[in-house]
Amino acid sequence: MTTIAEKQVDNGVNVAALLGAREALGKAPEAARFNWRATCKWMRGTHSRTSVKDFFGLGQEQTHRREFTFDIDHPEVFASEDNGATPVELVLTGLAGCLTAGVAAVAQQRSIQLHSVTATIEGGMDIRGILGADSDVRNGFDGVKVKFDIDADATREQIEALVAQSQNRSAVFDIITNPTNVTVSVA
């Protein structure tokens, strides 16, 4: 039955490999240690350019197929030049991509064929925080809303369960909803 289901449903996710990795890494915790990296160079004003290329995992240095670069800036309404998306929009992009990849992986595992998935995401912020105008206002989002629009060969209940399981296993959902220690130092 599994074989038939795998032939019928193709979301482009290699679930067999992921299940194999889960089993293998469960027995080899050292290989499960990853370090993700980025290097950011200040350009001018609030504009910076970050490159992502190497990471560590499975016990050794790894390299992406190519280097990914990102321009980040503040918008013109902040008296900046808008040379890139804002830092907080990058965080929303990461959350959307994480949850969407999870939906595809869980759908594959559950033999649910996806036809389309769109996530619209919104983060509210009172910018009196970052401007230092009111110390009672936090700097970050006061809340984030994600709405999924999914066309799949599944019931609404199955689709809701997909999205729920994606949250359960999402790295970025965890990063945003729970605290993480960040150490900043000067070389």
Place this chain on the structure above:
Amino acid sequence: MTTIAEKQVDNGVNVAALLGAREALGKAPEAARFNWRATCKWMRGTHSRTSVKDFFGLGQEQTHRREFTFDIDHPEVFASEDNGATPVELVLTGLAGCLTAGVAAVAQQRSIQLHSVTATIEGGMDIRGILGADSDVRNGFDGVKVKFDIDADATREQIEALVAQSQNRSAVFDIITNPTNVTVSVA
């Protein structure tokens, strides 16, 4: 003296406009409400493409000078096609860009000329969390380290104070270090 300092130091940040905004928005909290947005479309497998274009702020709809698009994927070691940076690398990119913009803005306000700023950032993760191999392992980072290398006309103490103040006002630093409510729904 302020005028002389402003002539001598140019980091490309319009501090006068930011100070004006701080004063104006302190008196007009409604204008300080921003909504940042992203729209993510699933491509195939773990690959998605997100666009960032519009946001809300200063009491009205705003538009970036152009649309910014981001491809996100998982790497080949996750049995994926590596069509883009990973979601968690996007979060690191957001943090690096946020802190770097803050360093430039604070330096300008303190009349410190920057020559170069590089931030190297690393997030550790035990991927047994996202694989569901061990429910005691969290999905997100177990910690994030940022190291700044800054060349500026300033003492080491002044540079350390710049970086510290940038953290104090950073949206993404707050988002990662503190919990935020995320609501996920199905349309």
